[in-house]
Amino acid sequence: MLIGSRSRILVNQLCELIGEHGQVSESVDAELARIEITGVLPASALLARIGVTVLDESPSLTIAANLPALSEVASKLKRLAVPEYRTAEAWDTNSASWHATNSIHLAGAYRLKNFDALYVIRSADDIEMGTVAIGNAQLVKHIANLWANDPLAGYHSRSGSVVVPLGADLPGLYGRALSLCSGRAPREIVEHRMLHYPSVPRDVANTVFTQLLQ
Structure with a gap:
């Protein structure tokens, strides 16, 4: 949601509370309203009056600590019989890219194309049962690299x-x-073909990585 009347009202209320002890700024990041406070934060009781709750613990770490193991997510994906497709591409875990393939009989991630692209994974059990598990582009890539022990x-x-x-x-x-952690969407580094999530404390990163590796 772009910055609108609700966020501007909140900014005005925060400015009144903070006075000369800090500064409030507003911006838009990934189409979301973002409000930043620098300086002395008002007392929690005062913030509560305008609908702002201050969390004592890191919400990032709380979410990270409660994430399921990626292998558990893979096991619970919807499965169906191998669908018809015109062309197929396999996810190469070494180069992190898609490559055309004539077969989907190995464990890994695939992009099956008919009229639309369908992203799937196939485990050893899927191959034996003649099934695929449905995911999205991001999820199947990470699961395939988990299976390859190459996060x-x-x-x-x-x-x-x-x-x-x-x-x-x-x-x-x-x-x-x-x-x-930063309150911002990840940023593309196009020249290096990378995406980065800024300002992530090491403990949050390690907690997320632990679940990605299981």
Whole structure:
């Protein structure tokens, strides 16, 4: 949601509370309203009066600590018989890219094309049963790399950020936990074909990585 009347009212209320002890700014990031406070934060009781709750614990770490193991997510994906398709591409876990294939009889991630693209994974059990598991583009890539013991996400210590290949955003709440650290959407580094989640504390990154590796 773009900045609208509700956020502007909140900004005005925060300015009144903070006075000369800080500064309030508003912006839009990934089409979401973002309000930043620098300086002295008003007392929690005063903030509560205008509908703002201050969390004592990191919401990022709370989400990260409650994430399921990626293998558990893979096991619970919807499965169906191998559908008809015109062309297929296999996810290459080494180069982090799609490559045309004539067969989907190996475990891994595939992009099946008919009229639309369908993203699937196939485990050894799927191959035996003649099934595929349905996911989205990001999820199947990370699951395939989990099976290959070659995770796509890494930590860049100098910038304090998590980096992944472009197009391999962390799926669902895995990515949400990292984005909440900065309150910003991940940024593309096109020249390096990378995506990075800025300002991620190492403990949050490690907690997310633990679930991505299980």
